[in-house]
Amino acid sequence: MTRPLTGVRVLDFGLLTAGANTSAMLADLGADVIKIESGAYLDPFRVVGKMDDDEGWWNRSPQFRFTNRNKRGLALNLKDPGGQRVIRELARHCDVVVENFRRGVLDRAGLGYEALKAINPRIVFAAISSQGDTGPERMNVSFGSTLDATSGIASLTGYEGEEPRISGMDVNYPDQIVSLFATGIVITAVMEARRSGKGAFLDFSQREVASFTLGEEILAASADPAHRLAPRGNTEGDAYRCGDGRWIAATLDDPALDCSTQDRDAAVAALLARGIAAAPCNDGNDLLRDASLAGVTLVRDEQGGLVKGLPYRLDGKGITIERAAPDLGQHTDAVLRELLGYGDAELLALKRSGVTSTTPTVGDV
């Protein structure tokens, strides 16, 4: 089936959510995504989601599986000149690079934008980083909720009159929204490269993406230095505890609401019938059970594992998972044969020299 990005190939160095999910969204639109890891540096999601210490633990992480379906996986050592050579050869056959390493990592390996552009001038290179590729804080590290804080989102979140709040490690909200924007910009640049033959260096700052969601507040503050904001609890309504101990949220003009005699579903139904916007405060199990909410946003892969679906519907449908997330190095040989014409002898030499592998050389990352 022809899809919008059929014929586009992505060299994916994306890790965790911000990078790896941008490539996943490109795969969902038809791109051929080849994910590069190495035995010496796994996608941290393989480790964060570690279920046990048994052989092959690095292939069983739910978080990794959620984000990397519909990709092929290669393990090539970026620190080894042999691995760098193979990746430069692969770049010739790719249209897009997605990476979210700390700034400078790919440059030091001779795999930065300038190096790859010299090999393939139409390459679209999406560099997704905490603070962007320039500026005094470009080398700063962050992890998910660091950016809730530094972007301004936390300053507007919290119980009224109390300290600000972050979305926390089970949400890491700023990480989740980057790919929703970056994917569209990459597609825009791919369209441009198809027309002009020229690629682009796309420099994304995750912190800026998060602050962009508060654009009107920043704008208002620029007009009025007295535009000061603090946590205000739940605006445009509130959360209420029902008789069954569960919570609902409702947008009411008069904040007084007593639903202590009703269970959650009855309370929501009664409010909706009065024309009031209301909803249960769903937890993860509620979301799994709601067939319409989970309809396209969650999917099962061929092994029955639950994985991430689509944030939108295309022609009314979601996606089918054509391949489960790859085991470490699962497709190294197949892809090097297919794209670079490598034979048995070359593949064996790469394996013997440690450039390729299927097992990690590290326990924790």
Add this chain to the structure above:
Amino acid sequence: MTTDSLPLQRFTIVEVNDTGVPLCLRLATSLAAKIAADLGADVLKIEPPGGDPVRRAPPLLANGNGPGASALFQFLNTSKRSLVLDLKTESGRANLAALLDRSHACLFEEPASIAPLARGGKATAIEIAAFPAEMNAAARPVSELAIQALGGLMHMIGEPGRKPLKLGGHQASYAAGLTAFTGLTAALAAREAGQRAPHVRVSLAEVMQWVNWKAASGAAATGASPGREGKASEFQVVPCRDGHVAVVYTVTQWPATRNLIGDPRLQDEKFATRAGRRKHIAELYEIIAPWFADKTRAEIQKTAQAKGVPFGPIFTPAELLETEQYVARGFLAKMTHPDIGRLLIPQLPVQWNGRSFAPRPAPTLERAELAA
């Protein structure tokens, strides 16, 4: 792309603002179209007589005489043109149909009276809705708060024994707006490749659920849903001399974090593993909190970053105007508003070959009505 051309400038896009649409949907549609407009697309915004209600929505831009234009409207409608059409009339709908036949894509909110018109034209339809198609939207009033509840985000924020909290800002609307922008580019890419473009439908509820995937993934893996942990969480907000700092570190960053704080009690075996730290979290925070109390956010950030520890000082939108990193990157563009004067507005959060996309001010209603 040359320096004077913009990447989407060959595309014409219509954004339809039908009457009676919930605010949270309006914001999503407007954001998606604004991104396309800042990237050069010719975006024509169709407003009802009297204008898009967002023109009156807070926060308002202060001018010398008190409240003025809506900052929300200004932010969400940069670089667009605007046209007032009464879509309740035959001629208004005929005008829209003619516009759609000359356009590449149409963004609109569903349910809308013009939905059949928008779906049937030559322009690719990008629909923004509150709920998945299976949920009866007509029987479900909607708000940003209700979507954050439904998508499970509120369950994740706050103290476990207290009420769930909404994440600040219009996050449900904006996440859906970013999604609709990406759906729009996919449709344009398909058209340009000579394919039939897919019909794109974005619902705020599905986007919120998708963004909050770790709740579902956690529940599926263990049977128990993750939820708000508040003071039991490893990541907490602590006060410092001039505000607050979010304490954030990964498992591998714990040794550096422990050394940064430098209290010998942190060497205790019980803090050596993540499980141990979680079990003794109150005690851990008692030990580390004093380190923050006498330092400023700037000192904390500098000292922590030097050790590779990602603590996050909490800044307000007003403070972001002066953030060194944002100033150095030119993230905030100068924009002159006809009534208020010079403003600073966040640009699209991407630099393309080092270039930013400076937005043009949102269209005024007076000029729009003249154009109609």
